[in-house]
């Protein structure tokens with residue numbers, strides 16, 4: 253009976269993937285609470301996103317500084333514009349969580365309420381960002397100097413170069429943050445649209461592959477309920493073996509490395525093979541567990557997405573060789589010249605996330621994880637067509653299991669399609685904080701990839 257339905261919070265705690273207890277437990281190990289206090293003082297709240305990111309305090313500090321600088325410090329763009337750009341970027345990935353956060357910030361910064369009715373109500377100058385927003389979110393390799401030129405030379409609605417840099421950093425920041433939000437199953441804040449649901453609690457007690465396999469096992473072997481304990485421990489054993497196998501492969505790769513290097517041609521071939529195959533790695537058409545609030549009023553051409561392998565004739569992204577345009581040698585120095593504090597903050601953030609390690613892997617301590625982190629970073633760049641000449645993409649195949657690749661590609665390219673099942677499906681014996689760590693790598697690697705393409709186009713326009 254409808255009369256007795258009371259709204260209940262959708263999901264409990266900050267993430268629908270990670271049990272609250274785990275966040276508290278793992279979070280408690282970090283005594284660095286200062287960042288939460290700062291966040292609370294400056295925004296009046298500590299949102300779900302920060303709590304989950306706070307599992308990695310060193311990263312969070314750097315992230316927070318950068319975001320604070322982009323949104324709150326003196327800069328080329330007026331404050332309401334910054335939040336409107338955040339809304340446009342997040343809406344591209346249908347990330348209503350971030351859209352809602354910035355609708356509130358936009359109004360607080362004195363933004364015109366009318367613009368919130370949709371893009372058609374915003375000034376032409378902002379609407380002109382549509383094309384580059386779309387390309388940066390889904391196919392950054394298509395950005396050319398003509399796109400840059402069009403934005404910089406359209407009369408009264410022209411962007412200055414400084415404004416444009418501010419805008420593209422904001423766009424890439426929010427595209428990649430949308431990946432984090434979906435990748436970690438961040439729950440809506442209670443005061444947001446969609447934060448409550450009239451749905452009955454889910455009858456499904458479990459939603460992971462491992463649960464299914466318990467049932468298969470039990471049915472197949474005619475066990476009664478008591479058997480589930482046994483089946484559980486068999487699966488735990490499986491997952492444990494996966495960790496051992498991964499450890500062994502890392503060790504082997506390290507040892508082989510000393511023996512012989514593949515030729516340059518062979519290395520190039522391995523990259524192209526991995527890139528082609530990554531097109532075929534795609535999420536299944538799983539239904540979302542609940543509908544997302546509709547943010548399409550902030551989106552133009554909603555059908556445009558990452559290259560779609562099911563469509564005939566779609567090309568793989570062309571290859572960008574990092575030696576021709578890399579962050580360290582080209583991107584960083586350009587952005588540093590045009591918007592220097594942000595250049596430095598970004599560089600520091602990339603380094604922190606790339607270097608971040610606790611020397612642990614699942615239940616093992618004292619592990620050198622650098623090979624695994626590099627494989628994750630480079631696989632995301634590979635999906636976006638960026639190749640490192642000195643990297644052997646054979647390693648990606650050795651180290652990243654298929655379910656992890658599917659998860660990574662989904663989070664990076666179609667984040668709104670991430671499901672609990674995908675999250676649970678990879679690294680079944682790893683800690684949640686380790687899965688959040690993977691998300692940080694995906695997020696930053698994706699941001700850097702998109703920045704590389706747009707900065708290259710700006711360089712080409714300027715020369």
Ligand SMILES: *[C@@H]1O[C@H](CO)[C@@H](O)[C@H](O)[C@H]1NC(C)=O
Nearest residue numbers: 369370545546547548549550
């Ligand atoms: C979302 O809203 C737009 C109008 O803002 C409407 O045209 C569209 O049909 C809606 N989509 C869904 C799935 O409800």
Ligand SMILES: *[C@@H]1O[C@H](CO)[C@@H](O)[C@H](O)[C@H]1NC(C)=O
Nearest residue numbers: 599600601602603604606607
């Ligand atoms: C990251 O590691 C590199 C290489 O070891 C080092 O040069 C750099 O200073 C480190 N950066 C940070 C921020 O820790």
Ligand SMILES: *[C@@H]1O[C@H](CO)[C@@H](O)[C@H](O)[C@H]1NC(C)=O
Nearest residue numbers: 506619620621622623624626
């Ligand atoms: C960890 O392994 C990488 C290669 O995978 C190596 O370059 C690095 O020196 C190692 N770090 C330590 C501390 O042994």
